[in-house]
Amino acid sequence: MDIKQAYLDAAFPREGPKKRRGPSLAARAARQPNLQVVVICAILALMQILAMNGMVFSSPFITALGSTLIYSIVSIGFCLLLGYSGLASLGTAGFIGLGAYSAYYxxxxxxxxxxxxxLVTLAVSIVIGVSVGFISLRIEGIYLAIMTLGLAEIIRNLLMAIKPTIKIDLNSVRLFGVGVNDKAVFLLIVLTFAVLMVLTGNLIRSPVGRSMLAMKNSTSAAQAMGxxxxxxxxxxxxxxxIYASIGGLLYMMYIRNVTTATSTLLTLTTSLNILGAVIIGGSKSLWGTTVGAFIIYGLQSMFLSKLEFFKxxxxxxxMVTGLLIILVVMFYPGGIAQMVSNLRLWLRRRRYERRLRDYV
Amino acid sequence: MSEKRLLKRSNRYESLLRTWTELAALSAERVLRQAEAKADAEERRIRRDLAERNFAALDRDTVYQTLLSERTERENRQYLDLRLEALKAGRALTEEEAAALDASHARRLAELPEELDRLLADLPAPTMDPAEAKRNADAAEAEIRQMREALRAKAERDAEAARQKYDKRIAAAQAKLEAVEQKLAAERSAPAGELAEGLTLGVTDLKMYFGGVKAVDGLSFEVREGEIFGLIGPNGAGKTTVFNCITQFYKPTAGTLLFRTREGKVLDLTREKVHDVILHGIVRTFQNVEVVREMTVLENLLVAGSRQFTTGLFGSALHLRKLKLEEQVVRARAEKVLDFMGLSLYKDYLAFGLPYGILKKIEIARTLMCSPRLIILDEPAAGLNDTETAELSGLIRRIRDEYNCTILLVEHDMGLVMEVCDHICAISFGQLLAYGTPAEIQANKEVQQAYLGVDEEEAE
Structure with missing residues (x-):
């Protein structure tokens, strides 16, 4: 009976208060940040394997991808510094140099x-990081940036004076007792990237990340909260x-030579590029930062340099990179990450408007 | 081991002990809640069966009212959802849209009775014998009672088991804490000074000079345990400086700041670091709200609970299980605080863009995250409207009673100060002007002069 059913459902709903339908398993999995990292890195590794068999991706493309990933690693470290702790540094190139030279020696x-x-690189980076950190307690903002720039220049000139050109023979590289080739090094880069992405992601979602963000927003509130x-x-x-010098370490394994006279690896350009990558990507988003690194480094090495005109x-x-930075900063100061979240908000708004129309 | 290291350890074990204890209570609570929900669902099923059997005994009015209230509630829910979703989608409704929404809602509600009349037009009159219906109902009631008893007994056993799961950890933390405390007792240095019984804070001859400027110049006052203490004075009298000295944002030029800890030990605050005073339960708000705007309201509270975590850097990077458990506890506490402050609705909103009154409340909520002992409020009513200020005075008292703490506040709103404070200290140019109950302060000539004097200057 119709009325009876209606009455029963009204007075004693079967499932209690109606529960909102939860997201599907796939949607929930897609929201697992660590799973995202694993999936994307698996795809990257697969690209290498495909390229190895001469399919789809050319090996120069893979080489460019590898070096871009190295810069991504450096960028996610920088993201923690700029986006979460609110500290500026222009010393990244110097730290990369430390990693590269210690690998060489x-x-x-x-x-x-x-x-x-x-291990040596870790030890050196901790010493350098702690000393710069101590200085950052005294000076802040643009002055800190200038100070780190000076430090990076000191490191660069020091390294240049010690040995202007360093070169590693891949045959002499041994990892856990086995020799490696280019392909293995690429996979190692992907693995390092994955591990660092997961660790960093965990860190920023933990009390450590929250404390850093609090410190960035208001030093006094942060201190009052312990x-x-x-x-x-x-x-x-x-x-x-540490991240920058791990980048340098991997760079020495992958590109295998640094000539301070001709290469820009240890100059201000690199520091600025990393800064640019983090800003373009969105300084609070690890994935955004990675995409930023791909735009700054990947775009030129993987695509633009293939075009006749740019060759x-x-x-x-x-100039293209510079233009991109200007555009992003002008229209999306929160970077690509903001673009994505704006898009999401826009979709939600449209869905809402449709609902509202239906209701009224 | 030095006293400092031992203290650090003792703090660590205290936090750990607290985490496990709260977690045990939390998981027992969860078991009970789940059992309750299950019993409710079961009861609903039994009642539904009963209603199905007894439907023929129902009169039209009961059916009508039930349907009406359910439909009305459904309409209201939908309406509220549309309103809230507008906020979440970051799309403020225009006036026309809001009017249309309201009109549509009203129309739907108005249409309900007619619709129900149509639906119930051919409902037959009750045919069932009331006595039989009563018999059915009694049987169902008995069944429900039996079911509830059985479920409750099981739930209590389960809850106890859930609680006991943490017994070992609680005992271990307790043992470690006691061991550290014993060592600490041997190492403990002499008490920092004399603080009379019943006092929480003693400020003696406090001096804070900035170059030649004497912001605070020989100020002394005492704050009793569990009272609401007001610090007043004209602009530039040095009130905020006093607060900054107590919370160690400034190191005083001279003077002593004695504080009685939870354990009854007298502490010299000037020896503490600014980020460590929170460990003793000294928490503060700021004159110009300092809320982390890039975070949600809930996360803002979690920051204040960060000293509760004992998981270190590596544990955080690896997201160890212990971190997740600790996070659970702190989150539960934050939600309780948000509930207490009436902020639950805002918990997932970014602090950025929230109204000023809410931001001020978030700041106060933050102070409640770490078992406060002394809450220092710097102009809590500044920028609030009259209703919010009236609400605030009730809130301050409620906090004092609920959290069992002492409150120290600076405020310019004399109405509020006179209403909530037990004792007031009036200062001017960094020096004590008067101390007493609100009535005494109001009658005090010097205080009146100090305020009037400032008024005159401002008028020029």
């Missing part, structure tokens, strides 16, 4: 395994320095 000079290079400025500033600098006029590539 450990492998070529001592003939030791690469893992030792990692956040030690010293601890978190040092931490932020140590993490950035003949390489200077224009930089």
């Amino acid at each position: 450990v492998v070529e000079g001592l003939g030791a395994p690469y893992i030792l290079a990692l 956040v030690s400025l010293m601890k978190y500033r040092l931490l932020a600098f140590v993490i950035t320095t 003949n006029n390489p200077a224009f590539i930089t």
Whole structure:
């Protein structure tokens, strides 16, 4: 009976108060940040395997992809510093140089395994990161940036004076006792990227990340809530320095030579590019930052440099990048991440408007 | 081991002990809640069966009222949802849209009785024997009672089991804490000073000079346990400076700041670091709200709970299970605080763009996150309208009673100060002017002069 059913459903609803239908399993999985990292890195690794068999992707493309990933690693470290801790640094290039040179000296000079290079690099970066962190307690903002720039220049000139050109022979590189080739190094880069993405993501979703963000927004509120400025500033600098020098370490394995006279790796350009990548991508989003690194580095090395026009006029590539930065900063100060969230909001708004029309 | 390291350890174990205890209570609570929900669903099913059997005994009016209230509620829910979704989609409704929405809602509600009349037009009169209906109802009631008893007994056993799961961890944390406390007792340095019984804070001869400017110059006052203490004075009298000295944002030029901790130990605050005073339950708000605008309201509260976490850097990077458990506890506490402050509706909104009154409330909510002992409010009523100010005075009292703490406030709104404060200290140019109950302060000539004097200057 119709009325009976209606009455029963009204007085004693079957499922209690109606529950909102939860998102599907796929949608929930897509929202797992660590799963995203794993999936994307698996795709990257697959690209390499496809390229190995001569399918789809050319090997120069993969090479460009690898070096872009290295810069992405450096960028996510920088993201933690700029986007979460609100500290500016122009010393990234110097830290990359530290990693590269310590890799060179450990492998070529001592003939030791690469893992030792990692340990040495970590030790050096911690020392440098802590000292810059201490300085950051005294000076802030643009002055801090200038100070780190000076530091990077000191490091660069020091390294240049020690040895202007460093080169590693891949045959002498041993990882856990086995020799490596280019392809293995690419996979290693992808793996490092994945691990660091997961660790960094976890960190920014933990009390550590929240404390850093609080410190960025208001130092006094952060202190009143028990956040030690010293601890978190040092931490932020140590993490950035470590990521940058890991980038340098991987660079030495992948590109395998740095000539300070001709290469821009250790100059201000690199520091600015990393800064640009983080700003274009959205300084609070790890994925945004990664996309930013791809725009700054990937776009030129993977696509633009293939075009006839840019091959003949390489200077224009930089101009394209510069133009992109101007456009993004003008229209989307929150970077690509903001663009994505704006798009989401726009979709939601449209859905809402349709609902409202239906109701009225 | 030095006293400092031991204290750090003792803090760590205290936090841990607190986490496990709260977690045990939380999981027991969850078990009970789930059981309750299950019992409710079961009861609903039984009642539904009963209604199905007894339907023929129902009169038209009951059916009509039930349907009407359910439909009305459904309409209201839909309407409210549309209103809230507009906020979440970041799309303020235009006036016409809001009017259309309201009109449509009203029309739908008005149409309901007619629609129900149509639906119930051919409902037959009750045919069932009332006595039989009563018999059915009694049987159902008995069934419900039995079901509830059985479920409750099981739920209580389950809850106890859930609680006991943490017993081992609680005991371990307790043992460690006691061991550290014993060592600490041996190492403990002499008390920092004398603080009379019943006092929470003693400020003696406090001096804070900035170069030649004497912001605070030889100020002394005492705050009793559990009272609401007001610090008043004309602009530039040094009130905020006093607060900054107590919370160690400034290191005083001279003077002592004694504070009685939860354990009854007297502490010299000037020896504490600015980010460590929160460990003793000293928390503050700021004159110009300092809320983390890039975070949601809930996350803002979580920051204030960050000292509760004992998981270190590596544990955080690896998202260890312990971190997740600790996060659960702090989150539950934050939600409780938001509930207490009436902010639950806003918990997932970014603080950026929220009204000023709400931001001020968030700041106060933040102070409640870490078992406060002394809450320092710097002009809590500044920028609030009259209704909000009236609400605030009730809130301040409620906080004091609920959280069992002492409140120290600076305020220019004399109405509020006179209403809530137990004792007031009036200062001028960094020096004590008067101390007493609100009535005494109001009658005090010097206080009146100090305020009038400032008024005259402002008039020029």
